[in-house]
Amino acid sequence: MSELLPTRAWFGPDHDVQVELRGVSGAGDLTLWRLGEQQGSWTVDDPAVVSLGTLAPGGYGVEWTDGSIRLRTAIHVAAEDNRRLRYGFTVDYSPGRDPRGLVDTVRRLHLTDVQFYDWAYRHADLLGGGEDYEDALGQPVSLASVRRLVGAVQEAGARALGYAAVYAVGPREWDAWKEWALLDARGEPYALGDFLFIVDPAAVPWLSHFRDELAAAVDSVGFDGFHLDQYGYPKHARRADGLAVDVSRSFDVLVSRVRDLLPDAHLVFNNVNDFPTWTTAKSRQDAVYIEVWDPHLTLGSLAAVVTRARAASGDKPIAIAAYQHVYDSAQAPEADRATAFTMATLFSHGATQLLAGESDRILVDPYYVRNHVVEDSTAGLLRRWYDFMVEHDELLFDPAIVDVTGSYAGSYNDDLDVSYADAEVTGAPVAGAVWRRVVETAHGMVIHLINLAGQQDTLWDGPKEEVPDIGPGMLRVRAVAGSTPRVRVADPEGSPRLVDLPARMESTHAIVLLPPPGAWQLVLIDLEPNGAP
Known part of the structure; x- marks a missing residue:
C-alpha cells in the first residue's frame, strides 16, 4: 500500500518534522499546507523519509504526488504535549508481540495516547503475576510485551496509559478489602456481576494500596500515566463500616491523592455516562473523558455532553468513548456513515472519540478485547477524518472557541x-x-x-x-x-x-x-x- 505518514503522532516546535513515503518509487512533489495556505514545497527524488524542518505550532496538511498518485497526511505541531487527547487502545500482550502495527496506527491516526487495556494481573494486584500470566479473564500477558509496546508508542510520540479500575477487587482479594465495601440497600456489596466487588475509592487503606500499585507499575513497566476506570455506580452508598459515601467526592479525593504521589503522570478518569463530570472535570487530572450510554443516544445528546464538559473543565481536552456497536449489526457502509456522523458531531464541538486501536481494530464493546476488525472502507474513513481533524486543529479544539x-x-x-x-x-x-x-x-x-x-x-x-x-x-x-x-x-x-x-x-x-x-x-x-x- 502506498501511503504518506508522519514519523511521530505530534511534533514540538523544536523538532525536525519528518514524513515517510511508503510503497512509492520515483520522483514526486511534496507540499505543505496550513489552513489552506501553502507553506512550502519540495521535489522528492528518492522517496523515503523527508524532512520539513521546524514548524510553528498548528495543524498542517501534507500532500505528495507524482502526477498519477496523490497521497495525504497531517502534521500537528504543539508547544505542549498535554493539550490534546487523541485516544487509542491496545489489548494484545501475548509473548513476542510485534509492536509495529500498533505504532503505524499511532502515526497514521496521530494518536497522542494509547490505553493499555487489561494489562494487569488482577484489578487489586497489578503486578502479582510475575513476568508471564493470564489476566483476570484468561487473556495471556507477557510483561516483556507490555514494556516493548510501551517503549514503541512512546518513541512514536504517544503516551502509554495503563488501565486501572479505581475501586474493583476480585474474589481472591476480597477478604482483605471487604470492610471498605460499598453496600446497596439490602446490605450487599455493589459488584460487577460476580466478577468484581466495589470498595470506597477514598477509603484510606485502599487508597494507600492503590497509589502504591500505580507507582510500582510506573517503575516496573514504564507507563506515562493511567486510565482510571469506574463503572458508573453506585453514586451514593453506605460503607460497610456505616459511613455514608458520596462516590463523586471519593473519586475527586482519589484523583488528587494519586496526583500527589505521581505528579508527572498523565491521568485520565472515566466519567461513565457523564457521572460525575461536574466534579471530576475540575480534578487534578489531564483530560475529561466520558463513556456514553443510554440516554445519550442521539447526535444532539453527544453535543450536549461535550458542551457541558467544556463548560466544566476549563481548558482540558475532551474525549468521548462512543462505542460503535453498529458494526455488529449493519453492513460496513451503513456503519461507516454512522461513525462519520459521530465524528462530525464530536470534532465540530471540540471533542475527540476513543475508537481506533491495535493495527486494524475499532471498539464495539466496553470489553475492549471484543473489538472489531475494520474493513478497508472503515480504515480509509478513519484515516481521512483523523487527518482532517488534525489539519484543522486550530479551528476545532482551541479552548477559546x-x-x-x-x-x-x-x-x-x-x-x-x-x-x-x-x-x-x-x-x-x-x-x-x-x-x-x-x-x-x-x-x-x-x-x-x-x-x-x-x-x-x-x-x-x-x-x-x-x-x-x-x-x-x-x-x-x-x-x-x-x-x-x-x-x-x-x-x-x-x-x-x-x-x-x-x-x-x-x-x-x-x-x-x-x-x-x-x-x-x-x-x-x-x-x-x-x-x-
Missing part, C-alpha cells in the same frame, strides 16, 4: 447563514435537515454544516443512509464596510484542505455559493481579510 449560533444566525440577526433549495437548515440535529452551527475562532467565524438530509433518525449508533446530494448552499454574510469577506471551505470527503470560494457583494451582504456538503462541511469566514485597523 465559542458557540455564537444564536447571536449571528437566523432572520433576526441576519449576520450569516446558509440556505439550500432542497433542504431545511436547523440549529439542532434534525433528521432530514442540515444541522448548522456557528463558532468564533482566532482565525475567523466557522460554520459547521452536518448534512442529515437523507436520514431517518439522529441516533449516533444506528445504521445511516447514503448522504444525498442536496445541491449547492447559499452563504449570506453581512460585510464590514470596505471589505469583502474571504470564505474558505473544506470537507473530509470532498476538498480535505481549505479552498477559497468567490464572493460577490449584494448591498450590505456578501453572497457565496458553497459546494454540496458531504456528511460534514467546514466553512471559514474572515470578515476583514485585509486586516482590521
